[in-house]
Structure formats: C-alpha cells, structure tokens
Amino acid sequence: MSERAPHTPFLKMHGLGNDFVIFDARRRTLDFDAGLVRRLASRRRGIGFDQMVVLRPSANADAFMEIWNADGSEVAACGNATRCVGKLLIAEHGGDKASIETKAGLLSAVRADERISVNMGPARLDWQEIPLAHAADTLHIPYAMGMLDDPVAVNMGNPHAVFFVEDADAVPLQDLGPQIETDPLFPERVNVSVATVKDGHIRLRVWERGAGITEACGTAACAATVAAFRRGLTDRHATVELDGGTLEIVWLPDGSVQMTGDAVLSYAGEVAL
Known part of the structure; x- marks a missing residue:
C-alpha cells in the first residue's frame, strides 16, 4: 500500500548554483501539477528552485527522473539535475555508477573522483x-x-x-x-x-x-x-x-x-x- 505523508521529505541540491528540489516518489504516492510546482518554486513563499525533480520507479534503470521547470512546465532533460540524481543513486547503491531513465532516454552517471560524470545521450x-x-x-x-x-x-x-x-x-x-x-x-x-x-x-x-x-x-x-x-x-x-x-x-x-x-x-x- 502506498504511503501518504502530511509532511513530505525533500532534498535541496545544486550543480554550480543551478538549484533543484528532489522528491522521492519510488515508494510513496506523490502527485504534482503546474500550480503546485509554481508555488513550491517561489523563493519567497515556497522552497525556491530552478527545477524540481521527482524520482519514480523504473523497470529499465535505477530510477525514472521527472523534471519540472519553476514555471510549472515539464521538460525531458536537465544536465545538472542528472548529475545530482546520479550522485544520490550512486551513494544509495554504494557503487560507482547509476542508470537514470528520462523522457529523453536512458542516461548513465559515474563517479569521477569528487565529481559526477554523465553521458547525456x-x-x-x-x-x-x-x-x-x-x-x-x-x-x-x-x-x-x-x-x-x-x-x-x-x-x-x-x-x-x-x-x-x-x-x-x-x-x-x-x-x-x-x-x-x-x-x-x-x-x-x-x-x-x-x-x-x-x-x-x-x-x-x-x-x-x-x-x-x-x-x-x-x-x-x-x-x-x-x-x-x-x-x-x-x-x-x-x-x-x-x-x-x-x-x-x-x-x-x-x-x-x-x-x-x-x-x-x-x-x-x-x-x-
């Protein structure tokens, strides 16, 4: 049975100052629409971010990455967000690489010393x-x-x-x-x-x-x-x-x-x- 929490955890990450809020919906039900995304994106009344990421289950990769812009529009790809998600998944699995499914296709991330390297297709x-x-x-x-x-x-x-x-x-x-x-x-x-x-x-x-x-x-x-x-x-x-x-x-x-x-x-x- 899916879990619905009154307060939903998130992570705030950034790649060179391009900032993201990341929600994990792989084991809980989380639904978003453009209006909710815009409210969360507000830097005065919400959390504030350039893009929002929702991790969902994937049959083809470690996770599916759903990406929203601050204006509530959904996009297929985001390079800095991919590095951030790649870092999370690599740490989660304890390895050196991770696979990420997006609307733009399957992407791969690998550890590169202290940085993350991603093949963007x-x-x-x-x-x-x-x-x-x-x-x-x-x-x-x-x-x-x-x-x-x-x-x-x-x-x-x-x-x-x-x-x-x-x-x-x-x-x-x-x-x-x-x-x-x-x-x-x-x-x-x-x-x-x-x-x-x-x-x-x-x-x-x-x-x-x-x-x-x-x-x-x-x-x-x-x-x-x-x-x-x-x-x-x-x-x-x-x-x-x-x-x-x-x-x-x-x-x-x-x-x-x-x-x-x-x-x-x-x-x-x-x-x-």
Whole structure:
C-alpha cells in the first residue's frame, strides 16, 4: 500500500548554483501539477528552485527522473539535475555508477573522483529534431533578435539556440532571452545561450526556458560545445565556464555528449504539499 505523508521529505541540491528540489516518489504516492510546482518554486513563499525533480520507479534503470521547470512546465532533460540524481543513486547503491531513465532516454552517471560524470545521450542536429517551425540549416539559422544573430541549434533532450558573440557578459540576456525563448521559430520554446570562445575555453551565459537566467545549465554547456565544434571554434573537448562554475564537456565520436562537474547536497527538509 502506498504511503501518504502530511509532511513530505525533500532534498535541496545544486550543480554550480543551478538549484533543484528532489522528491522521492519510488515508494510513496506523490502527485504534482503546474500550480503546485509554481508555488513550491517561489523563493519567497515556497522552497525556491530552478527545477524540481521527482524520482519514480523504473523497470529499465535505477530510477525514472521527472523534471519540472519553476514555471510549472515539464521538460525531458536537465544536465545538472542528472548529475545530482546520479550522485544520490550512486551513494544509495554504494557503487560507482547509476542508470537514470528520462523522457529523453536512458542516461548513465559515474563517479569521477569528487565529481559526477554523465553521458547525456546524442546531440540531435536536424531542424525537425530541435524542433524548428520550418526547415533550416541548424549550423547557421537565418535568425536575429537585437544584437544576436546566426545561432546554432542543438537538441540535448531539450532545444537550444547558441549565439557566438565577442563578449557574452555584455549581452542583455535578461531582455533578449525571453523574446527568443518564445519566438514562433521555436514551437516548443528554446533555451538561449550566448557564448564566447577563446583558446578552447567557452564562456557561457544561459536563459533557460521556464526558469530564466540560471547560474548554470548542463545541457546548454553540452549544446554549446557541440555548436562550437561544428563551427570549427574548438575541438570535441571544451571547458565551459558558467556563472556558477565550470563543466568539462566532450562530444564523443559516437555522437553522445559526456559532461563532468560538481553535484552538491545543500540540505534535507520537509514540506506540507
């Protein structure tokens, strides 16, 4: 019989400052809707987070990872959350690796010294896989908004538009991000990244769909590395510097993308749902 608790435990974790609340629904009944997620996401009246994760049973992996944005929308993939969940599952089983099922497919996490390394699956590059509203070359999309133009599109389980600029820190991303996110060219909305490449190092800032500007976005770091390699700006391995810290990204020859970085437990708590 499933358990219903008046106060439900949760964990607060973050990957480079991109923060999550994680609920474990593998042995209890937990139901969420967009309104409840938005209330929990409030940093004044709720717990506060960029994304919320619900762990559910999986017949194919150690757990199924359900992911919600702070605005109550559900998404298929989140790189930093995958590292956090991977760290939990590895500790739970006492081994060095874990498997995680998501709507974007099966992902694997392994211990990498004090960090966690996750294979985020294949980078999808066809315009229909992003998706875009119409056919276009995803390496050079004929699109502009304000000072940004000529993006590269990559799907890493969620859609990304990567703009290469001279100075990522000078871009008014708080203004341009929401306009690009909701542009009709991107029927499922899009994560917006501005990237500056120097000596194989990528400085990246991200507007996440459904969350706004976050300190880090793992799938955006993967997308930016894929985009930079396709543009001839880096090789397949890049260090990506986000506002919250750095990630090591490798676009492997098999087409999948490996991401390595920190995953930190902030605290455990309980909340009345």
